[in-house]
Amino acid sequence: MRSEPSVSIIVPTLNEEKYIRQAIGSLIPVEGLDYELIVLDGGSTDRTASIVEELASSNASIRLERNPARYQSAAVNLGAKVAKPQSAIIVRADSHAEYPPGFVAGLVGELNQQKVASVVVPMRTRGKGFLQRGIAAAQNSRLGNGGAAHRTATSSRYVDHGHHAAFDRSAFLAVGGYDESFTHNEDAELDLRLRRSGARIWLCSELAISYFPRNSFGALARQYFNHGSGRAKTMLKHRRPPKLRQILPVGALGLNALSLASGIVVSPLFLLPGLAYVGACMTGGLFLAVSERDPAGCVAGPAAMIMHHSWAAGFIYRVLRSTASKAWPAPASIEAVR
Incomplete structure (x- = not known):
C-alpha cells in the first residue's frame, strides 16, 4: 500500500513557450510519488498550450486546464479546486523557472516533517543572454532585493513570507486561497492570513529554484511597478x-x-x-x-x-x-x- 500522500502540481502559465517544456520536465517526480501536474493556461497566444498537450499525450499525469481569469492567483485557486480529491498537498510552480532534482519529493517530506501549512523556498535568478544575466545579478544581490529572506536565505527556518512552493491543501482552502483581486503580491497577502490563522510557514533552503528574469528593461519596469502596487x-x-x-x-x-x-x-x-x-x-x-x-x-x-x-x-x-x-x-x- 502506498504511504506517500498524493500531490497535485499546479503550474499557472501564459505565453511561456520558451520555458514551459523545461519547467515541466524538471517538476515531474521520479521517486514514485502519486502525482498529477495541472497546467492552468491563461489564454496563451504562442505554442504554450500545444506543447503542454504534446507532453500530456505521452504522460497521463499531465493535463491542461483553462484559466479564464488569466492571473496566477485565480489559476492556483482553480487548480486547488479541480485537483483530484485524494491530493492532500498542492505544489505551486512557475513556468518561468527550473527546479532542482527531487524538488516535489523534497517539498512533501518537508511539509510532513515540519507539520506546517506551507513550505517556501529560496529563488536564485539566472540569466542566459548578457542583459538577462545583468538583471539576474541585480535581483540576486542586496542592491536589488534588499535582503528578502527568499532571496538571501542560507539556512532553513520559520519565516513570515517566502517564495511559495507547497501547501497543505486543506489549510490553503481553509483560509480561502489567494485573494483573486490581487494580480501581484498575492503570495505575501496569503501568508499574512495563514499566520493569522495560527499556521506556520517553513523556508527550506535546500530546495532553491532557478528563476529566469525579464530580458528587457521595459518588461522589468512593468514587473516591478506591479510588484510595488501589489505590496501597497x-x-x-x-x-x-x-x-x-x-x-x-x-x-x-x-x-x-x-x-x-x-x-x-x-x-x-x-x-x-x-x-x-x-x-x-x-x-x-x-x-x-x-x-x-x-x-x-x-x-x-x-x-x-x-x-x-x-x-x-x-x-x-x-x-x-x-x-x-x-x-x-x-x-x-x-x-x-x-
Whole structure:
C-alpha cells in the first residue's frame, strides 16, 4: 500500500513557450510519488498550450486546464479546486523557472516533517543572454532585493513570507486561497492570513529554484511597478506598515525627483544627491561584475535603479488611488437612487 500522500502540481502559465517544456520536465517526480501536474493556461497566444498537450499525450499525469481569469492567483485557486480529491498537498510552480532534482519529493517530506501549512523556498535568478544575466545579478544581490529572506536565505527556518512552493491543501482552502483581486503580491497577502490563522510557514533552503528574469528593461519596469502596487495593496488591506527595505525605494524616488527638480530650478549643486545615488548603484554593479567574473554584472546598476523607481512608482500609485477612491467615492447609480 502506498504511504506517500498524493500531490497535485499546479503550474499557472501564459505565453511561456520558451520555458514551459523545461519547467515541466524538471517538476515531474521520479521517486514514485502519486502525482498529477495541472497546467492552468491563461489564454496563451504562442505554442504554450500545444506543447503542454504534446507532453500530456505521452504522460497521463499531465493535463491542461483553462484559466479564464488569466492571473496566477485565480489559476492556483482553480487548480486547488479541480485537483483530484485524494491530493492532500498542492505544489505551486512557475513556468518561468527550473527546479532542482527531487524538488516535489523534497517539498512533501518537508511539509510532513515540519507539520506546517506551507513550505517556501529560496529563488536564485539566472540569466542566459548578457542583459538577462545583468538583471539576474541585480535581483540576486542586496542592491536589488534588499535582503528578502527568499532571496538571501542560507539556512532553513520559520519565516513570515517566502517564495511559495507547497501547501497543505486543506489549510490553503481553509483560509480561502489567494485573494483573486490581487494580480501581484498575492503570495505575501496569503501568508499574512495563514499566520493569522495560527499556521506556520517553513523556508527550506535546500530546495532553491532557478528563476529566469525579464530580458528587457521595459518588461522589468512593468514587473516591478506591479510588484510595488501589489505590496501597497496588501499593506492597505491589512493595515500593516511596510518594512524598511520596502520603503527605501520610495525614499530613493523622492530624493532623486527632488534632487533633479532642485538642480534644474535652483542650483546644479542640488543634483549631487541624485548623482550620488546613481554612482552608488553603478559602483554596486561594477562590484558584482568583478566578484562574479561576468561583465554582464555592470548591467546590474541600471537594472537596480529601474527596479527601485518602478517599485516605488507602483507603490505610490496604489496608495494615491486608494486615497482618491475614499475621498471621492463613486456616485450612486440612478437605479440605486430610485
